[in-house]
Amino acid sequence: MAVTQLRLTERNAVSSGQEEFVVLRSTAAGTIVLPAVCRHRGGPLNLATFDARAAVCPWHDSRTRCPAPRSRRSPFVLVRRGRTVTLVGRDVERTYRLPVLRPREQ
Ligand code: FES
Numbered sequence: 001m002a003v004t005q006l007r008l009t010e011r012n013a014v015s016s017g018q019e020e021f022v023v024l025r026s027t028a029a030g031t032i033v034l035p036a037v038c039r040h041r042g043g044p045l046n047l048a049t050f051d052a053r054a055a056v057c058p059w060h061d062s063r064t065r066c067p068a069p070r071s072r073r074s075p076f077v078l079v080r081r082g083r084t085v086t087l088v089g090r091d092v093e094r095t096y097r098l099p100v101l102r103p104r105e106q
Contacts, residue, residue, distance in 0.1 A: 004092040008083045013046070013098045016090040020097050021075060022046045023085055024055070031080045032066045033087065036098065039064070046098040 006012060006023060013022045013036055020036040022045065034045050034055055043059035050056065054063035076089035 002091045003093065004087045004095065006085045006087065007094060008085060011095045011097050013096050013099065014087065014092045015094040015096075016092055019075070022100070023078070023087075024048070025098060030076060031085065033076050033078055034066060038062060038096060041042060044098075044102050049101060 003016055004014065006014070008023065008025075012024070013020060015021075021033050022036045023031065023033050023044070025031050034048070036044070036046055038045050038057040038059065040057065040062045043057040043062075045055055045057060045064060047058045048055035048064070049058070050066075051063060053066050055066060056063055076087040078088075079086045
């Protein structure tokens with residue numbers, strides 16, 4: 001286990017082993033950690049839109065459920081304070097920034 005802090009104004013993505021994850025803020029699910037790559041054909045989930053508790057891939061509209069922050073489906077436990085997110089989980093090898101879409105105004 002490792003503890004990593006991300007300041008969301010600077011970085012919002014992490015790589016852990018062979019996987020990459022992005023920290024997103026959606027209006028429906030709050031702050032979540034999602035795989036950065038869609039399981040269907042590798043679409044960019046950092047550009048997903050949100051539908052209730054799922055991220056909708058921009059390429060073919062597959063839905064990826066957003067794990068609750070402390071669920072076993074999430075690779076990280078995440079705590080958000082202001083613009084800083086603390087991730088506790090698998091070792092993080094690299095942090096970086098990915099572009100994200102702004103949530104739609106409702
Ligand atoms: S690549 Fe995401 S739905 Fe096809």
